[in-house]
Amino acid sequence: MESKKTALNxxxxxYGAKLVSFAGYEMPIQYSKxxxxxxxxxxxxxxxxxxxxxxxxxxKGEKSLADDLEKIxxxxxxxxxxxxxxxxxxxxxxxxxxxxxxITKVERGFNIVLNAACKYSDFDLLKKLLNNKYExxxxxxxxxxxxxxxxxxxxxxxxxxxxxxxxxxxxxxxxYLNESIYITRSGYTGEDGFEISIKDKNAEAFVExxxxxxxxxxxxxxxxTLRLEAGLCLYGHDMDINKSPIEANLKWAISKNRxxxxxxxxxxxxxxxIEKGVNKVRVGxxxxxxxxxxxxxxxxxxxxxxxxxxxxxxxxxxxxxxxxMGYVENSFSKINTKVFLEVRGKKYPASxxxxxxxxxxxxxxxxx
Amino acid sequence: MSEVKxxxxxxxxxxxxxxxxxxITQHATEMLGDIVFVELPEKGSxxxxxxxxxVVESTKAASDVYTPVSxxxxxxxxxxxxxxxxxxxxxxxxAWFFKLKLKDKSEIDSLMNKEEYEKFSKESSN
Numbered sequence: 001m002e003s004k005k006t007a008l009n010x011x012x013x014x015y016g017a018k019l020v021s022f023a024g025y026e027m028p029i030q031y032s033k034x035x036x037x038x039x040x041x042x043x044x045x046x047x048x049x050x051x052x053x054x055x056x057x058x059x060k061g062e063k064s065l066a067d068d069l070e071k072i073x074x075x076x077x078x079x080x081x082x083x084x085x086x087x088x089x090x091x092x093x094x095x096x097x098x099x100x101x102x103i104t105k106v107e108r109g110f111n112i113v114l115n116a117a118c119k120y121s122d123f124d125l126l127k128k129l130l131n132n133k134y135e136x137x138x139x140x141x142x143x144x145x146x147x148x149x150x151x152x153x154x155x156x157x158x159x160x161x162x163x164x165x166x167x168x169x170x171x172x173x174x175x176y177l178n179e180s181i182y183i184t185r186s187g188y189t190g191e192d193g194f195e196i197s198i199k200d201k202n203a204e205a206f207v208e209x210x211x212x213x214x215x216x217x218x219x220x221x222x223x224x225t226l227r228l229e230a231g232l233c234l235y236g237h238d239m240d241i242n243k244s245p246i247e248a249n250l251k252w253a254i255s256k257n258r259x260x261x262x263x264x265x266x267x268x269x270x271x272x273x274i275e276k277g278v279n280k281v282r283v284g285x286x287x288x289x290x291x292x293x294x295x296x297x298x299x300x301x302x303x304x305x306x307x308x309x310x311x312x313x314x315x316x317x318x319x320x321x322x323x324x325m326g327y328v329e330n331s332f333s334k335i336n337t338k339v340f341l342e343v344r345g346k347k348y349p350a351s352x353x354x355x356x357x358x359x360x361x362x363x364x365x366x367x368x
Numbered sequence: 369m370s371e372v373k374x375x376x377x378x379x380x381x382x383x384x385x386x387x388x389x390x391x392i393t394q395h396a397t398e399m400l401g402d403i404v405f406v407e408l409p410e411k412g413s414x415x416x417x418x419x420x421x422x423v424v425e426s427t428k429a430a431s432d433v434y435t436p437v438s439x440x441x442x443x444x445x446x447x448x449x450x451x452x453x454x455x456x457x458x459x460x461x462x463a464w465f466f467k468l469k470l471k472d473k474s475e476i477d478s479l480m481n482k483e484e485y486e487k488f489s490k491e492s493s494n
Contacts, residue, residue, distance in 0.1 A: 030401065034402045035401055035402050035427040035428070036402040036427065039427075221401070221428055222427075290405050290449075314427055315405065315425070317402075322405075
């Protein structure tokens with residue numbers, strides 16, 4: 001099947017992108033300066049990411065919609081304030097994760113941002129779970145552009161006045177060249193930043209302006225090293241249908257109220273796992289030296305017993321060391337536990353690490 | 369020092385008597401991207417032409433390193449082990465990988481010269 005192109009495809013080429021097929025789209029893995037430069041530029045300046053392959057779903061509905069969505073998602077949606085975003089999961093009855101997503105309360109309904117590889121199946125599943133009761137639109141005319149980094153607010157503010165007043169995990173409508181565009185203060189790099197939903201036809205000119213103001217394009221390669229340093233999960237790698245949010249060490253993303261009140265898909269399993277614990281849990285892993293342990297690397301304890309597997313691993317350009325995440329048996333999940341990673345037939349020492357590897361610099365309001 | 373020769377696995381090789389110095393080409397580093405880890409053959413080990421003797425890893429993936437000729441490893445370059453980024457910045461000089469004592473000098477004959485390699489790498493990247 002031929003890859004789809006985002007509205008920024010020709011811009012990617014203009015800036016020297018190496019394009020690869022990703023989740024059915026032709027996407028930039030990196031530009032001419034390379035992954036490390038792009039990564040560092042996001043941490044010290046501002047990076048622009050084309051995330052238009054992700055699904056932008058709008059579900060229209062009034063109060064009953066929040067009630068019905070709470071029967072699906074473990075998030076506090078009835079109490080969500082207008083323009084408030086929540087990180088949540090679409091799960092099965094066994095609390096296996098179909099997808100992780102951001103859901104935002106907007107006027108007349110909810111916006112949901114879905115992973116590219118899951119968006120069509122998510123749409124079908126949600127339609128079924130909501131009994132076809134609500135109007136649902138998975139947009140095919142909106143781009144999604146992220147700008148991330150310590151200078152993201154300053155740069156974006158030059159194009160769109162008032163953007164700096166947005167609080168973390170909040171969104172709003174802004175006027176830009178006669179278009180009303182929805183912007184949230186969010187991202188997936190461990191930096192302050194924004195995600196801008198803009199019409200395809202205006203996307204390229206908008207990104208050129210961000211570049212003119214000093215931001216640089218960042219490909220999927222650096223997006224991966226950035227999110228991994230920030231300790232954030234990548235769907236299909238660090239979480240999937242065989243793992244629950246509790247096993248994925250994402251209990252924080254399940255609303256405390258909802259853990260008490262229940263009534264969402266997968267609740268029984270989640271409750272059970274919280275009470276009784278899980279066998280395997282996601283942890284951060286720091287190899288000693290420079291050895292890189294990639295996905296599917298086996299993890300052993302000091303007695304040479306296989307205790308788990310790496311789900312993501314690379315070299316972290318900002319921490320200047322290899323970093324990884326994986327699942328280990330619960331009894332080996334304590335910080336600083338010594339483990340061994342089997343790379344190309346040899347076992348290398350590593351230790352269980354706290355996450356994130358790289359300290360976040362989110363703006364005020366982050367933990368409110 | 370002899371003329372530089374090249375292999376289809378994108379290694380370069382120069383000869384000084386029966387000691388060969390081997391590294392990976394500029395073209396190889398461009399395909400690999402930012403290199404962050406390298407594993408080299410141990411000093412004293414015997415290696416066989418086209419055999420897998422080490423690993424280079426970029427932020428994206430791991431790739432094997434081959435030797436274009438057989439021989440005994442006499443030196444490996446600790447500079448690139450400590451600072452793998454040097455492989456990207458100066459692959460065909462400072463960032464050589466290893467030196468070996470040639471077993472069979474005639475193995476050199478099958479390798480490409482600069483012109484042939486440039487043509488080969490252009491074709492293989494298309």
